[in-house]
Amino acid sequence: MTVSLSLSDLTIRFGGHVAVDAVSATFRPGELTVIVGPNGAGKTTCFNLVSGQLKPTSGQVMLDGRDISNWSPAARARAGIGRAFQLTSLFPDLSVLENVRLAVQAREGQGASLWRRARALTALRDEALQHLADVRLTDMAQLPVSALPHGDQRKLEVALLAAMRPRVFMFDEPTAGMSVDEAPAILDLIARIKGDPDRIVLLVEHKMDVVRALADRIIVLHNGALVADGPPDEVMALPVVREIYLGADAAAPEAMA
Amino acid sequence: MSMVSETATAAAGRNTRSAGWWIVALAIGGILFALAFAPFLFDNVRSQQVAARICIFIVLVASYDLLIGYTGIVSFAHTMFFGLGAYGAAIALRGMGPGWDAVAVGTLAGVGAAALLAILIGLLSLRVKAIFFAMVTLAAASVMLVLASQLSGLTGGEDGITYRAPDLFKPATKLWLDADGKVATLWGVKLNGKLAAYYFVVLSCALLFAVILRVVASPLGTVLEAIRENEMRAEAIGYRVVAYRTGVFCLAAVLAALAGSVWAVWLKYTGPDTALSFAIMIDILLMVVIGGMGTVWGAVLGVTLMSLAQFYLKDLMEVAAHATGDLPLLPELLDPDRWLLWLGILFILLVYFFPKGLVGTLAGKERRA
Numbered sequence: 229m230t231v232s233l234s235l236s237d238l239t240i241r242f243g244g245h246v247a248v249d250a251v252s253a254t255f256r257p258g259e260l261t262v263i264v265g266p267n268g269a270g271k272t273t274c275f276n277l278v279s280g281q282l283k284p285t286s287g288q289v290m291l292d293g294r295d296i297s298n299w300s301p302a303a304r305a306r307a308g309i310g311r312a313f314q315l316t317s318l319f320p321d322l323s324v325l326e327n328v329r330l331a332v333q334a335r336e337g338q339g340a341s342l343w344r345r346a347r348a349l350t351a352l353r354d355e356a357l358q359h360l361a362d363v364r365l366t367d368m369a370q371l372p373v374s375a376l377p378h379g380d381q382r383k384l385e386v387a388l389l390a391a392m393r394p395r396v397f398m399f400d401e402p403t404a405g406m407s408v409d410e411a412p413a414i415l416d417l418i419a420r421i422k423g424d425p426d427r428i429v430l431l432v433e434h435k436m437d438v439v440r441a442l443a444d445r446i447i448v449l450h451n452g453a454l455v456a457d458g459p460p461d462e463v464m465a466l467p468v469v470r471e472i473y474l475g476a477d478a479a480a481p482e483a484m485a
Numbered sequence: 486m487s488m489v490s491e492t493a494t495a496a497a498g499r500n501t502r503s504a505g506w507w508i509v510a511l512a513i514g515g516i517l518f519a520l521a522f523a524p525f526l527f528d529n530v531r532s533q534q535v536a537a538r539i540c541i542f543i544v545l546v547a548s549y550d551l552l553i554g555y556t557g558i559v560s561f562a563h564t565m566f567f568g569l570g571a572y573g574a575a576i577a578l579r580g581m582g583p584g585w586d587a588v589a590v591g592t593l594a595g596v597g598a599a600a601l602l603a604i605l606i607g608l609l610s611l612r613v614k615a616i617f618f619a620m621v622t623l624a625a626a627s628v629m630l631v632l633a634s635q636l637s638g639l640t641g642g643e644d645g646i647t648y649r650a651p652d653l654f655k656p657a658t659k660l661w662l663d664a665d666g667k668v669a670t671l672w673g674v675k676l677n678g679k680l681a682a683y684y685f686v687v688l689s690c691a692l693l694f695a696v697i698l699r700v701v702a703s704p705l706g707t708v709l710e711a712i713r714e715n716e717m718r719a720e721a722i723g724y725r726v727v728a729y730r731t732g733v734f735c736l737a738a739v740l741a742a743l744a745g746s747v748w749a750v751w752l753k754y755t756g757p758d759t760a761l762s763f764a765i766m767i768d769i770l771l772m773v774v775i776g777g778m779g780t781v782w783g784a785v786l787g788v789t790l791m792s793l794a795q796f797y798l799k800d801l802m803e804v805a806a807h808a809t810g811d812l813p814l815l816p817e818l819l820d821p822d823r824w825l826l827w828l829g830i831l832f833i834l835l836v837y838f839f840p841k842g843l844v845g846t847l848a849g850k851e852r853r854a
């Protein structure tokens with residue numbers, strides 16, 4: 229079944245502060261949408277609303293035509309929404325391999341099983357190892373996550389998402405905190421996922437070369453509101469976008485130019 | 486640079502067993518051997534009593550470790566579930582007479598009540614903050630304690646209930662006859678009902694402990710650890726955290742209740758002090774901390790050390806006080822009446838030198854995948 233995801237008038241307020249303000253958008257399978265905006269624009273909060281860590285004050289998240297706004301994060305994950313976190317969120321005392329295996333296991337519905345045959349467990353494990361190879365973490369498989377350098381933890385964050393094999397991939401600044409030679413493996417992985425015509429990919433990313441290489445579409449958030457949405461060239465040329473970046477973020481204009 | 490070498494040593498450490506691991510393995514092996522053959526190794530009644538209590542508490546503490554060590558759930562109601570199993574068996578044995586049917590009915594009732602109560606407490610309060618959950622379990626356990634003392638018609642109140650165990654466990658029962666028609670002996674031990682009762686305890690506890698080991702080694706065990714480590718991410722990759730928490734809380738309650746009913750059959754007496762009091766809950770907490778949370782095997786060490794201290798520290802101090810009788814101050818300090826003080830000091834030293842418990846500190850944690 230092809231996947232469809234749409235947000236309608238999605239809004240969340242924290243006290244008096246409107247962090248996401250009436251955002252509406254429809255995402256199509258096979259399309260990679262990059263979400264940009266200055267720090268505090270509401271990108272991560274928007275992701276939290278889609279993957280269920282936060283519930284909207286008003287508005288809806290629709291998946292395959294169903295309103296999932298009040299579903300738990302677990303229910304959304306099982307329905308095919310996968311999320312990697314900007315602030316690395318792993319299982320620090322477990323091994324790298326166990327971390328990924330947990331995601332594979334959840335997808336396969338094997339969470340509660342006590343009596344898995346050894347062969348079936350091996351299958352889970354082998355798949356987990358494959359996901360580790362994809363992000364170049366094979367050598368670290370047996371280490372506890374807490375022993376990993378930050379860059380490797382960022383890679384593992386992405387491996388967990390890949391292991392969920394979701395229909396909607398959400399990456400929140402996946403290469404932030406990675407060194408220049410680490411990032412390409414992750415970007416390759418995202419490019420490969422983007423090639424699948426049945427997946428929706430949402431990507432929060434600042435680096436303009438990455439945005440150019442991957443984006444089919446760009447959405448700009450500013451103060452929680454959606455201020456631009458369209459093909460990369462058009463969005464980048466909009467006066468309002470240039471204004472936001474010139475006004476709010478001094479470093480960005482050169483990157484955008 | 487240092488990162489690389491650290492990583493390399495850590496990787497190497499995973500393939501070779503450390504000295505600490507061997508010490509722990511030998512100690513646990515020795516304890517299990519002693520428990521398995523206690524009637525043949527120690528001939529007095531008291532040591533068998535201690536051995537049986539150790540067996541029961543290993544199950545009780547290991548099942549509690551599923552909650553506190555594996556899943557990160559703090560509960561003060563574990564003795565309550567233990568007590569439900571014990572009182573279930575005790576009330577049935579008194580009411581129906583000393584038969585296996587009574588044991589079965591009582592155990593089923595106790596375990597059923599424990600499971601039901603666990604689901605109720607779990608669903609009502611496992612979705613809220615951990616501290617609130619701990620409070621609810623504390624309240625439930627207090628209510629149960631009051632109920633047990635108020636409903637004295639059913640529970641015998643503060644005095645508890647005395648009853649007989651099934652005939653198989655009577656000391657007069659002959660399991661095996663020799664040529665003269667008398668009870669046969671093996672290595673000098675009479676093959677009588679007392680022996681049968683001890684092995685009933687050992688085998689039941691071995692079975693329950695095996696179930697716990699199975700749980701932590703299974704895919705489910707890893708999910709429980711994941712919930713402890715990072716509840717939010719466990720939920721985000723698709724695990725219904727509340728359902729798992731409630732499930733493991735219920736499982737631990739059932740295991741504790743089963744241990745309780747075995748305990749009741751062995752003791753032939755059930756009262757607040759043996760099956761329900763908060764003193765037992767504190768023992769469980771101390772034992773799990775000494776052994777090491779999240780290790781399961783730690784239960785074997787924690788329970789044994791603590792039980793030996795509880796039963797024999799007084800005797801040992803008596804001897805020590807006598808031996809140092811001529812010296813100043815020492816006999817005073819070693820007076821058997823001060824045994825609790827020394828138990829406290831022992832505990833503080835253990836926690837200081839083995840912050841992750843004996844097994845956690847010495848053997849580390851074996852990571853599988």
Ligand SMILES: Nc1ncnc2c1ncn2[C@@H]1O[C@H](COP(=O)(O)OP(=O)(O)O)[C@@H](O)[C@H]1O
Nearest residue numbers: 242245247265266267268269270271272273274
């Ligand atoms: N749980 C929360 N409680 C209160 N304010 C929040 C919360 N989460 C986010 N915010 C606020 O919402 C705004 C958007 O934050 P965020 O979505 O993290 O921005 P971005 O990811 O675009 O940098 C910020 O002003 C932030 O302080």
Ligand SMILES: [Mg+2]
Nearest residue numbers: 271272273314
């Ligand atoms: Mg953010």
